Amino acid sequence: MKHYVVGYLKKTLRFFTAFLPVTANRRKTCTGCGSCCKLPTRCLFLRDRSDGTAYCAIYRFRPLNCRKYPRTREEWLTTKTCGYTFDDHHHPH
Ligand code: SF4
Numbered sequence: 001m002k003h004y005v006v007g008y009l010k011k012t013l014r015f016f017t018a019f020l021p022v023t024a025n026r027r028k029t030c031t032g033c034g035s036c037c038k039l040p041t042r043c044l045f046l047r048d049r050s051d052g053t054a055y056c057a058i059y060r061f062r063p064l065n066c067r068k069y070p071r072t073r074e075e076w077l078t079t080k081t082c083g084y085t086f087d088d089h090h091h092p093h
Helices: 002-017 064-068
Strands: 026-028 046-048 054-056 084-086
Antiparallel strands (some): 026 084
């Protein structure tokens, strides 16, 4: 139960911060695993493909928080399956 409360709080936070830019240290890309569409429960618009990947039934109209996920490393809850990574190494000039 607590898991879902925290999950929905995090989702609400993502919603209200989605206007902020995606962090510059994000690398690689979405591989369509669908994990972020299950945070914390499965999205109604998530559809599965037979090859194990997933897609969004309202992709063109999806909200900003979905569009930008994972916007920051702190928001990144799907580390096991997500195609994105974050570069933590800061290169001073
Ligand atoms: S968890 Fe990452 S790879 Fe998976 S659908 Fe979301 S953004 Fe794409």
